[in-house]
Amino acid sequence: MVSGVEFLRNVNLSNKVEVGKRVTVIGGGDVAIDAARSALRIGAKEVSIIYRRSRKEMPANPEEIESAISEGINIEFLTAPVEVLANNNKVISLRCQRMKLGSPDASGRRRPVLIEGSEFEIETDMVIPAIGQASDLSMIGESDGVKISGKKTVAVDPVTLASDKEGIFAGGDCVSGPWIAIEAVAAGKKAAISIDRYLRKEDLRAGREEKIASAKEEDTPLMPKPKAPRQIMSSLPLDSRKAGFAEVELGFTEEEAAKEANRCLNCGICSECMQCVAACKAEAIDHNMSEKTIEINVGSIILSPGFECFDPSADKLAKFGGYTSLISQYGYGKYPNVVTSIEFERILSASGPYKGHLSRPSDLKTPHKIAWIQCVGSRDVTCNSGYCSSVCCMYAIKEAVIAKEHSPEPLDISIMYMDMRSYGKGFDKYYERAKKEHGIHFIKSKAYGIQEIEGTGNLSLRYVTEEGKLHFEEFDMVVLSVGMKPRPAVIEMSKRLGIELDHYNFCKTDSFSPVNTSRPGIYVCGAFQGPKDIPETVMQASGAAAASAAFLSESRGELVKKKEFPPEINITGEPPRIGVFVCHCGINIGGVVNVPGVKEYAASLPDVVYVDENLYTCSQDTQELIKDKIKEYNLNRVIVASCTPRTHEPLFQETLQEQGLNKYLFELANIRDQCSWVHQQHPEEATKKAKDLVRMAVAKVRGLEPLKMISLATVPSALVVGGGIAGMVSSLNLADQGFNVSLVEKAMNLGGMARKIHYTLEGGDVQAYLNELMEKVNNHPLIKVYTKASISESSGYIGNFVTKIQVGPKKEITEIKHGAVIIATGGEEYKTKEYFYKKNSRVLSLLELESEIIKRSKKIKECRNLVMIQCVGSRDDERPYCSRVCCSESIKNAILLKDINPEANIYILYRDIRTYGLKEDFYREAREKGIIFIHYEPDAKPEVVPFKESGKEGLRVSVKDPLLGEQVIIDADLLALAIATTPPSTNKELSQFFKVPLNEDKFFLEAHMKLRPVEFATDGVFMCGLAHAPKLIEESIAQAQAAASRAGMILSRKLVQLPGTISFVNKNKCIGCGECTSVCPFGAVALDEKQHVAVVNDALCKGCGICSASCKSGAINLYGFSNSQVVSMIESL
Amino acid sequence: MEEGKESPWEPKLITFLCNWCSYAGADLAGVSRIQYPANTRTIRVPCSGRVNILYILKALQHGVDGVLVSGCHPGDCHYLSGNFSARRKFAVLSRLLEYIGIEKGRVQFSWVSAAEAGRFAEVITEVTEDVKKLGPAKRLVKNIG
């Protein structure tokens, strides 16, 4: 007789264990089964197991039980041992008794009950009891102050494993009762952590509570695969098993393994398989992180929780009763080749599922014909998203154009849309190019459904065009342009913060305070406030920052952390050691240029000691990599071959500084904007060019030296040019932040264009707001207002500008010193000559119509037919941009007029109605109120003729109604024109004073269309409002706040750092001819009379290098662009 | 340039672009995906006024077939008068080049603003075409090896 555990230990330690012929094992756990199967393998002829309960209760692994039975082991269920019978100290049999199952015990299992008189004997020569074990607690107990649980184990805190007695911890079987080894190991570690903390007198509990998140339904992934049975693993034939301990489970074949691995486990939430930890090279995943509550004292909060994408799958639609929505007919989730725009974006991405190759999901073939369906989950009340998502038109065009560019084969693209809303700056031009240059078909239509064509994966799209004609068209793939939705979590958040949401659950704001929530001190930005594009989001973000900066101006400067760089490594005298990082930029570069080839080539260049290629060199982890490589290879010059230095040089320079390298030891080779993007059809030439550009960069950096920046004191005041809403809002915000502001307005009064606007579409009182704003500005102690003033001269640079203005009728000159300038020059109404404007009294501009409506004039009251014509002077060859506000303005006035004069018939003749974002509600309202919208195309513009017949008089407007296919004639009493907004002619002058560019439409050109919408490439100069592009009042206000925020950042710094790329003189070469002093536009070079050489005033020098280019003796040179550097670039070619 | 298989002659061009206008215009051409010939190699300079005449002569000496210097439009120079200074220098240079027999068109000067992506591509295309017509530059080339 030997215990199960001991028997197994002996078997495992040596094979020389004696077994009898007939072995009986007592117990039902894994140990019992293991003992029985081992006994069989080392020579027993008959093996039995006796177990008290039935098979159902048996705790051993069911597969083990199955294998034991199949190997011929006899299991006596419902049997209990009574006595071991022995003869001569040798076991001869085991007396047993049969049992039946009674009521459940504490463990929930049914208790076995003896059956009277059922005793019987099993002949056996060896008995192996493998029944439960108990802890040996003889060394410790209640008398020691340690509590013992009802299970007869030590009672401990489950988190810390501390017993009731301080300093005593317990774990393993003496706590849990008999249990598996791994848990004992875990408990050992847990106890060790506790003891360590205990000895250090730390909190035992902090951060250790494990909360197991329960799965929410929305977190559970959809079951993408059908249910599949497990693969059955083949096992060792029975007779070979008994021969020894060979593995019984033979493992999967390759094919079986693949099949098994393909089964979806549908784990739902994380099942802690830890595969992600192993896969994430950045080591970003920590499974031990737990939820913590942190308290932070703040004076203000900015909310930017973003949005989520509309989910067009049928089950999600069903959830909010969207059954009736057409979207359920698009088969998303059912047909693999119907994808969302976000999925399509991934398909195009180099890091996406197909590595950037244009392929469709069903069969990975390159699609040749793709359709986009617009407004999926937008402008659709059936799924509670009656608003326009504002961005889908542009992203659809972008995706379509990129798809065309990427497709190796001809690609036919159609975009099914209701209105093309390319209202943003430069967007209409892009739209026109997509039509004309890329041949994308834009079809004004409504898509009614999609059906997959059997066996092909192709899709038949059913749509109705404007003329009411039904079409069925086959496509290889359909992309759904999904809209933006507020995230469900914001409802809870807004309750906690006490802020109001609107009827769609976007954050409620007011037109005149677009970043303020309903609770003071809490601000909002981004798509949480309403759907918007990147530039508007960035503007609002800066605007929210400005609003909270003004709100907290008293405590500015507290709690700031300054970025510190490590001391600079001295590289003087060291030979160049160059590292070259070549960027794929997704597929932007890698799709054209042979990046590995460029990298390999770079390695062959002189002094290059390290080369690498990166998917995105600007990503955070690549910055870390660059730093590592600088350290590892002692790099003292770095070249990145990627995009343009104009946007990315500062980022990489900072990376160098973080590793202790002077930031001027860097050079960017522009192989994207000026190579891969402009030679897309010529990969070979582009690669050759990229190699040349890298070679030139190497030639340059070999001669680079560390340079010093110059610090100068900042003048903490701002100049704001333009006294409209934007200029006033900027001024007021900066003044509220505590800075002096000079506000210069060319007219007699402040107010600008807004003086002529009375209401916003939402009903806000513009005049009341304007008056309040003007009063605040006029009375603010830090704002000095100059009206009837204009700029006559400006010089200086970031932190230190000097501007002269002429004020009043006498044009008195005043000089203003300022550290930053904001250009807010506004816009003007275009002076159109079309449609009898200014010739016929029945023709009004929208602004004039508004003032008639406000006056409730006779014209308005007696008007029977009003026609509005949209896009007068906008979106044409001369002004190829959208004036953005006119659609909303027209609808506003139409609704106002209808309310005053319900009898009036109002017709709006439009090209596309662009009531983007939440304004869409008003478009719907207008239609509900009976306002009639008629679409026209620019090649069939409405025609207007004045008429006078049989006592009637008016304007005869004719336009082709696309639905009827016929010309309709409207006899209008009034004609209102939605006239374009144009930039003021003074923009040109200002652009020259402040050295900032205009775009082709003569609006100011920002540093980056998306990411730096209020800044110029020239530091210290900012813009806002209509100076940038036409926009709505709330957008102007947000941008004005944004400009104030950016300017405030400069003004709040005591010092401004000027670049180290300035001129210097080699005294030995200088002959003192004075040429440099005469060409310098800034008076930065002077002649030292005594030494008779030129000297550069570092603070005045701006680094243009004109002096150096003019120097006959080569004595004056420019840091960072020196003669020898440029010449070596030339010679490297 | 790299050694390669014998392919039809393609001119080798250097463009000096000022950082504030023409270089930005060239970037915008990229962002707008406006295509142009790949013959140019750009050297970014702070201002067209930074371009020393020597650079152009060096380039011609070194076997470059054409040079373009492009800066901001008159009045738009970030450094006020850099582009005027450049223009004056090139007026002198053109006379010199003419005198030593360098064909007109091999060295060109233009204004391209940050917004003129299309114009940038046109200028590059034109200069490339002009130089192509002129054939390889021989006049100043130093015979190296």
Ligand code: FES
């Ligand atoms: S900065 Fe462009 S020419 Fe001077």
